[in-house]
Amino acid sequence: MKATKEKEADLGNGSIGKLLFRLALPAILAQIINVMYNMVDRMYIGHIPEVGPSALTGVGVTMPVIMAISAFAALVSMGGAPRASIMMGKGDNETAEKILGNCTTMLVLMAIVLTAVILLFGQPILLLFGASENTIGYAWAYMQIYGIGTLFVQISLGLNAFINAQGYAKTGMLTVAIGAVCNIILDPIFIFGLNMGVRGAALATILSQAVSFGWVLRFLSSDKSSLRIRRKNLKLSAAIILPSIGLGVSPFIMQFTESIISVCFNTSLLKYGGDIAVGAMTIMTSVMQFSMLPLQGMTQGAQPIISFNYGAGSIDRVKKAFRLLLVACLAYSTLLWAIAMFLPQIFIAIFTGNAELAVYTEWAIRIYMAASLLFGIQIACQQTFIALGNALTSVFLALLRKVILLIPLIFLLPAILPDKVFGVFLAEPVADTIAVTVTSILFLREYRRLSHKKTGMS
Numbered sequence: 001m002k003a004t005k006e007k008e009a010d011l012g013n014g015s016i017g018k019l020l021f022r023l024a025l026p027a028i029l030a031q032i033i034n035v036m037y038n039m040v041d042r043m044y045i046g047h048i049p050e051v052g053p054s055a056l057t058g059v060g061v062t063m064p065v066i067m068a069i070s071a072f073a074a075l076v077s078m079g080g081a082p083r084a085s086i087m088m089g090k091g092d093n094e095t096a097e098k099i100l101g102n103c104t105t106m107l108v109l110m111a112i113v114l115t116a117v118i119l120l121f122g123q124p125i126l127l128l129f130g131a132s133e134n135t136i137g138y139a140w141a142y143m144q145i146y147g148i149g150t151l152f153v154q155i156s157l158g159l160n161a162f163i164n165a166q167g168y169a170k171t172g173m174l175t176v177a178i179g180a181v182c183n184i185i186l187d188p189i190f191i192f193g194l195n196m197g198v199r200g201a202a203l204a205t206i207l208s209q210a211v212s213f214g215w216v217l218r219f220l221s222s223d224k225s226s227l228r229i230r231r232k233n234l235k236l237s238a239a240i241i242l243p244s245i246g247l248g249v250s251p252f253i254m255q256f257t258e259s260i261i262s263v264c265f266n267t268s269l270l271k272y273g274g275d276i277a278v279g280a281m282t283i284m285t286s287v288m289q290f291s292m293l294p295l296q297g298m299t300q301g302a303q304p305i306i307s308f309n310y311g312a313g314s315i316d317r318v319k320k321a322f323r324l325l326l327v328a329c330l331a332y333s334t335l336l337w338a339i340a341m342f343l344p345q346i347f348i349a350i351f352t353g354n355a356e357l358a359v360y361t362e363w364a365i366r367i368y369m370a371a372s373l374l375f376g377i378q379i380a381c382q383q384t385f386i387a388l389g390n391a392l393t394s395v396f397l398a399l400l401r402k403v404i405l406l407i408p409l410i411f412l413l414p415a416i417l418p419d420k421v422f423g424v425f426l427a428e429p430v431a432d433t434i435a436v437t438v439t440s441i442l443f444l445r446e447y448r449r450l451s452h453k454k455t456g457m458s
Helices: 002-008 016-046 052-061 063-089 093-128 136-148 150-165 169-193 197-220 238-291 293-312 315-342 345-351 355-368 372-387 391-416 420-450
Strands: none
Touching: 016 169, 016 197, 016 293, 016 315, 052 136, 052 197, 063 093, 063 150, 063 238, 063 293, 063 372, 093 136, 093 150, 093 238, 136 150, 136 197, 150 169, 150 197, 150 293, 169 197, 238 293, 238 345, 238 355, 238 372, 238 391, 238 420, 293 315, 293 372, 315 345, 315 355, 315 372, 315 420, 345 355, 355 420, 372 391, 372 420, 391 420
């Protein structure tokens, strides 16, 4: 078992640069595959004869619910996985396996609760999120079946983080890829071949997640994994699960608030700029989400390196890994900013051929992404706080940018600026600039203290 682990990724001794590349590349590919997963689903639904547009809109309304399900998986896994890496760095695989076991049980319990909520209250929730009389039938048909498969989603998403945390990035990527390939194959069979419509799309999705579910459980129960799911570790212990959930609150907030922010932007833009402003926002949100995937992949690749070496007390390797992560993230975000400022048509042409919307979006994207070059600093520092097990600071930073700053600014700036639409778009760079400044100050203090810190994490 040890030999397999060392061959896969020597987190404690291997070259930091080579490790980051080896772990980050599969993580980036997994992120892209996951996005394609959802895009292909929508492409098929949109081409259902006669009802395609209404069906696509109905399924679109379910996205906030699906994002919430993913956020709950992150609440457990994105806190538990870094803690498991830290314990492995300390040589305490027994505690790391207890964390894995407790997180497995918590994911199952949350899946049961979420399934019950969806099946009992799904329709009112979908109506609250924007379903109409014309689309609620499609939305509810999709959500009913998807809700039944919540357990598969929770386990495949949640436990995959523990595969990546051990340094098995390729295996983690395969978890996503296997599900995506199954979904691409099953979608046309169920939607068109069996004439099941949106129900077929939902069934294809949960069956594909079930395959990923089986893949994850098989790997984490085998000798190939350095950490294994064992029955004795499934019993919940407050001392084990509560710190994991505490550390996971930050990524939970980051994912859960996406749907809230989307509603805030769209309602304000519809009020001040009409449908074209909302259309521009849809394009910019899609650009931002897709373009952020490499940053998310890089931080996922760096997390096990930083956590393991922090647990092992190898502070020099922690600092070196962070510096390399920061340079890579900042270089990428600067490139992203330059394209948005000087060649925004590259992004816009992917999503629309409408000349009026393209011109409007070209103006808006320069405002919306004005501070995007700084975002490499934000995500590198914020995710490193999580990798170091600093729950309170990571939660504060997640709340700061989106809840404390961005949501109020979406409504405040148009109230005080003469150009209302400009004010709504300006909220994003203003929130980013303030958040990056605060994050940099807090992380600089943490960075200086690292060499004097002892990793006494329980």
